Amino acid sequence: RSGVTGEGQLALADIEHICADLDGMPLGIELAAAALHTMNLPELRQTMQQRIKMLHNPLADAAARHRSLSAILASTWQTLTATSRQALAMLSVVHAPCPLAAAQAIIGSEEALVELFDLALARRLDDGTVWLHEHVRQWAGERLLSNFDPTIADIAHHRHAEWFLDWLAGAYHAMQGADSFVIRERLLASSKDIEAAWYWALTHGAWDRVSAAVPAYEALFYLSGRFFDGLERFQQSLAYVSQPDQPETKWLRVRLLIGQATLQRLRTSGQASEAMLQEAVPRAEQLADRQLLANALLRLGTLQSTGRYNASGRATLDRLRKVLDQQITMPLNELYVMESAYWRLMSWLELHAGRNEMAIAYAQQARELAEQAHQYVMIAHCYESLSAVFSTIGNFADSEHYLQQALTIYQQLRLTYHQTNVLDLLAQNADARGDYEQAQRYYWQELVLARECGNLDAELVAHINLGISYDQMGHYEQALTHTQIAMALCDKVGNTKHHTVILANLSLHAHHNHRHELALAYARSATEQAVHLPDLRAYGYDFQGHALLALGRLDEAEQAYHQAKTIRQQINYPVLVLESQAGLTRVALTRNDAAEALRRATPIVEHLLAGGHLYGAEETLRIYWTAYQALVANHDPRAEAVLELAHNVVRERANRLSDQTNRTIFLNAEFNRLIMTAG
Template identity: 25%
Template sequence: IANNLPCESTPFHGRREELDDLTMALASPDVRLLTLTGLGGMGKTRLALAAARHFIRAYTAIPPRFPAGVWFVSLAEVESDDEETLARAILQSCGGRPLEGEPALGAVIRHLEGEACLLILDNLEHLPAARDFVADLLHKLPNLTLLATSRHALELRQEIVRHLDGLPVPADAHDVGVASMSMLVERLQRLDDGFRLTPAVIPSLIHICRTLDGWPLALELAAGWAASLPLSDIAERVVTSIAVLTTTMPDVSPRHRSIEAVLNGSYLLLTPAQQRILAGLSIFQGGCDLNAVEAILRATLDDLTMLVRRALIRQNDGRYTMHELVYQFARQKLVHSGEQERVAKAYATYYLHLLTSQQKALYSLHPLPAVQRLRSEQENITRAWLWAAEHGEYGALSAALPALIRFYLFTGWDREGEALLRKTRTFIPSSPLAIDILLAQITFCQKSGNYDETQSLLESLPPWETLSPVQQMEAHLSWARVFTAWGKVSAARKHWEHALRLAREINHYEAMAVSLNELESLNRYDGQYMAEIADLREKVRDLWVQRELDIFAGGISIHHRRYRDARDYWQDALEISLELEDGATAAVLYNNLGDVLRELGEFEQSEAAYQKALEFGRKYHFGWVRRNVLEGWARLCVLRGEYEQAVAMLKEAVQLWADSKERYGEVLSYICLGHAYAGLQRWALAKDAYHHAMTILPDMPHLALESLAGLAYICWKEGNEHDARAYVARFLAALEHTEFAGFASPDLSYARVTEVLQALGEKAQAETLLSRSLSADASAQG
C-alpha cells in the first residue's frame, strides 16, 4: 500500500492495549477522525505510526482498508495555520502537485478523493485554525480517515479522543518487565553496551521510572546522563530539578531536547489567566479539589477544563493533580511571577479554616465524613500548617489545633502527627500555644510507644503552677500512661486521679473516660468507677470516646471471662476503626480479638485475627503491636501443644518488651515462656522463666498466679512434694485476694493446681478449686 511512513529509529515499547484499540478503531469505516492527545514526548507520534503500519501491508485474501494510501504529515515546523499553508504541507508529504493556478486545498482534495485513505496529521496543538481545516477536509472527502496527534483535542463532533499518559511503571523490584523499565534499560544499553540489569541498579531504575511517571521522552533524556552520572545520582536529580532532563543531540527535534522546552511550548499556548492558574497549582501537595482552586487561585471551571484538555493537569474523582515534572515547571513559574507569597497565604488560610470548620464533626457521633474530607487533603493541611507556623499565624494554629489532634488520632497517624508538631515547635516562641503543641506532641509520642522520649518531653514542660487546668490535665494523662506502661502502679494511680479530678472540673468527657477506664483497670475491675463510666457512656455524643469506652468494656468483659461480650465490644470498635481507616487501632483490636477467640476455643479464627494484627501493624508502620501479638499467639500455641513454636515467638517477644520498658507485657511473656518450656518438660528453663516473671512487678501480685501454678506443677513433676505444697499454698492464698484475668488462659492454671492437689491427696481442696473454675466457665459461657 502506498505510504510515506518514516522508518523506526528506536524500538517501540509497550502500548499494546492502546495500539490494539487504535488499530481496531481505524479499521472501522465509521471512524473518520481520531485524535491522540497527551503531553509532548508522551509517544503520540510513535503510537500513531505503529498503528498506521498495520494498514500498509497487502494481503491476498483481505481487501485493504486504505487502498489509496497511508500518508504521514508532520506539522511541527509549520508556523502558520492558514488553509493554503496546511494544504501545501499535506501535498508535499503525499507527493501531490497543484495544477497551474489551482489552490493548494483544491489540489489536496483532487489528490485524495476516490478510494479510502488514511491521513496522519502530526502535532496540531499550535495551529488553532487547523480545526476548521480538518472539518472542511472531512466534509469534502467522504472516504478520508484522519488520525491526528495534538496536546489537546480538536473538539469536533466526529472526533474520537484517545489520551496517552506515561508507560506503566514497576510496582516493585520483581516488576522489571514493564514498558517503562524495558525502554529505560534499552536506552541505557544503547549508550553503554556493557550495561546490565542487575539487582544493584534496579532500585535506581525503579525510582527514575516512578518519578518520571513513565514519560517516554523524560526517560530517554534521563538515560542520556548515564555516561556522566551514576544511576543513583540521576534518580535523585530528576526528583529535584527538571533541568537535568535535557540533551544536545542534533538529531533530536529542538522542541524535544528538554522537558522544559516541551512544557514551555504548551505554556505559551495558554491565556495569561491560565498561565497564572497553572503556576498557582504548584502550591498544592497531593492535588486539590475545585473548591480549593477556585478559592485560592480565583480559577474558573472553563480555565481548569482547558488545562486538563491540554494535558497539563489531570482531573480524576473530583481532584486536580499534575505530573511531577509539570509541577516542577509550574513551581518555577510561580516563583518568578512574584505571586508566591500571596498564593501561599491564601493557601494556608484556606486549609486551616477547612481544618477548623471540621472540628465540631470530628468531636461528634458522625465524624466519618469529616475524617474522609480531611484525609484527602492531609498533604495540603500539613504544608499549610507549617507555612502558618513559620509565618507567625498563631491565632489560626491555635484555633485549628484541636481538630488537627483529633484528625490524626482518628486516622492512627501517630508518628506523622508527632513529627509535624515537633517541627512546628521550632517556629513557635514560648507561649501557651507552644505548651499546647508540646502536649499534643507528647500524646502522639506515647501513642507510638516511645516512652523514653515521652518522659523527656514531659520533663521539659514548665512548672505545674504555670500551666492552665487543661494543660495540667493533659500532662497528668501523659505521665499516667508512661508510669502505667512501666508498671509503676502507685505513680500511675496518682496521675490518673489528678487527671480525673481536673477532667471533672472542666467537664472534659474524653479525659474522664480515659482516666476512669484506667483507674478501674488498676483496681482490678472492682466496680468502684463502673457507675460513673456507665453514666458517661449514656451522656457522651462523641464517637472517639464511645469507641474508647467499647474497647474498655471489652477489657472488663475478658477480665471477668465474659468472652462473648468482649468479642462483641471489640468487634464494634474494630468496625468503627476500619471505617475510619485507623489502621493502628485496628491492629490492636485484631490482637484483642485473637486473645478472646483463643479463650473461646476458636483457634483457627484466633490465629487469623493475629495474622491480621501483624498485617495491619506492618501496613501502617505500627511496629509495637508485634510484641503484643507474639505473646498472645504464643499462648495459642501452648494451648494447641505447639511448644517449640511458642518458645520461638516468646524469645522475640521478651526482647521486644524489654527494649520497650513495658514491664507488664514482659511479665506476661515470661509467664507464657514458662508454660512453653513446661510443655517441653524442660523444667529448669520453665522455673527460671516463672521466677523471673515474679520479680519484675512484685507490687502486682495478681500476675504471680500463673507462675505459682506453673511452679507447683513442675515441682510435683520433679517429685519435690514439699515445694509443690508450698507453691500450691501460695497460689490458694493469693487467690483469696485476687482473681485470674480472663485473657491469661486461667483454665490451664486451674487444671495444673487441681491435678497437683489431687496427687497430694488434697481432694477437698481440689474439688473446691475445680468448682471455682467450673463456676467461672459457666459465667463465661453465659
C-alpha cells in the same frame, strides 16, 4: 470541546501538523484545542512552530515532547489576561488536586480561575477538586519565579499555608465522627500540601496557625495508623520552638509535646512519652491555660492509668478532676469529650484496683458522654473498656459483645489500625478460654488486614500472639516459627516493648523444648529490658524461675518467682499472682517439703474449688497440675476434686479443636497428658 470548527483539507492538514508537533500527547492536544478560543488553526500552527524553534537548543536539548508542551503553554500564556497569568502562577504552589475553595483563596479571583478552566490550564475533576497537570504546574512555577515580583510568590505561599492549616484544624471533630473516613481521605489526598503549609508556617513564624492545627494533625496521623510519620513531623517541628521565648511559641511547644507523646506511646514504651508530658504539664500551668493543662494531664493520666504507672495515675487524674471542675471555657462538645476520656481512665483505674462494678459504671458513663458528643471513635474506645472489665471477670460473652460493637464502628469508619487491635483482643479472649482455633482465625484476620494496609506494628503483634496461641496449644514448632518471624519484623519496627515480649516468649519456647540454659538467657534479657514495663518484668522473672527450677538452682528459682509475684500483686493481676504462686509451690515440691508445698498451693486450691477462673494465665493446666501434686503429696482429699476440674478443662479445650492433628498435639502436651492419665 472548544466549539471551533474548520473546513476542508487545509484545516485537516493544520490539525495533523499540530498533533504531530505535540507528539500526540493528550494534554498538549487539549491545551491546543482550548487555545482556539483566541486564534484560528493556521495561527495556532504557526505560533507553535515558532515557539518550538525558540525553545530548541542543540547544546542543551530538552526532550521533544517537553518542547512541544512548553510551546503550546507559551502560546496560551500570551493570550491570558494579566490577572489570569498571575492566577496560574500562584496556583502552581499547590502540589495535588485541591478543594475549589483552596484554589479560589490562593489566587483571589474566581473569574481568572474560570478562564484557566476554559483554556484547559486547570481542570475541575469529578470530585470537585481543582487539578493542574504536573507539567503545567512546573511550567507555571517557573513563571512565578521569573515573571513576577517576589512578593507575589510570598502571597501565594502565605495564602496556601493559611488555607490548608485552617482546613486541617477545622476537621478535628469531623475526624472523630460518622464521616471520619471521608474527611481523612480528603486530608490525606492533600498531605503534600498540608506538609508544605505546615513547614512554611513554621519557618515564617505563624505560630498560632500551626498551634491550632496540631490536635487535628495528631488525630490524622493516629487515626490513619501513620505513627512513625507523625513522630518524625512533630520531632522536626519541636526544633523550631526548642527555646520558646514568647507565649505563642510556648503554646505551640506544649501542643507539640502532647501530640508527640501520644504517638510515641503507640510506638515504644511509656518512658519517653512520660518525659515529654512531664515537660508539657508545668509549661501549660505557666501559661495559665486550663484547657491546655487539662489536655496535658489527660494524656499523662492515659499513660499512667492504662500502662505501667498505675500508682501515679490516680494522683494525675485527681489533678485533672480539679481543673475540669473549674469550669473551663470551651465548647460543650469538647467538654463532653474531655469528661468522657476522664471517666474511661477512671474505669481503668478501678479495674486495676479490682473494683469491677465501679469500672463498669465509669465506662458506661464515659460512653454516654461520648454519645452526646457524637464522637464515634471514643464510643468504640468505651466499648473496649467495658470489654476489658468483663474479660477480667471471666464473662467472655459480654466481653466479646462489646468488642464486636467496637469493631463494627471501626469498620464503618474504616479505621484499619483500630480494627487490628480489636481483632487481637477478640483472639486473646478466645485463647484465654482455650478456643485456640477461633483465636488463630482472629489472629490471621488481623494479619491479613495489617498486610493489606502495610501496618508492620499490627503484623508484628499478630505473629507474637500467634506464637503464644500455638504454644498454649502445645504446638511448639509453630509457636517458635511465628515468634522468629515476629523478631525479624521487630528489627524493622524497632519497638522496645514488643522486643521484650518476644524475648520472654523465646524463653518459654526454649523451656518447653528442654533447652533451659537458653531459656534462662532469654528470660534474663527480657527482665533487664523491661525495666519500665512491670507487667513484662514479672513474666521475665517467672520464666527465669521455670529455667532455674529445671536446672536445679532452687534458691534462685524461688527468688525469681517471689519477685514475679510481688510485681503482680502491686499491679493487681490476681490470676498471674496465682501463676507465680504455683511456681513457688513447685520449688517446695522439688525440695520434698510437702507441708510447705501445701501451704503455698492453698490459695490456688481455694480459688479453683470456689469456681474461680485462670483466664489470662500463661500455663493454665500447669497450675492445675501443680495444685493437684501438692494435694497428693499431703494425701489431701481435695486432690480428686481439683483433678476433675483439670480433666474438664482439658476435655473442653480438646473438644473445641476440630482438626484432629491439633487435638492430638494438644492432648500430648506435657501437663495435659499428665492430667488425663492421673487418678
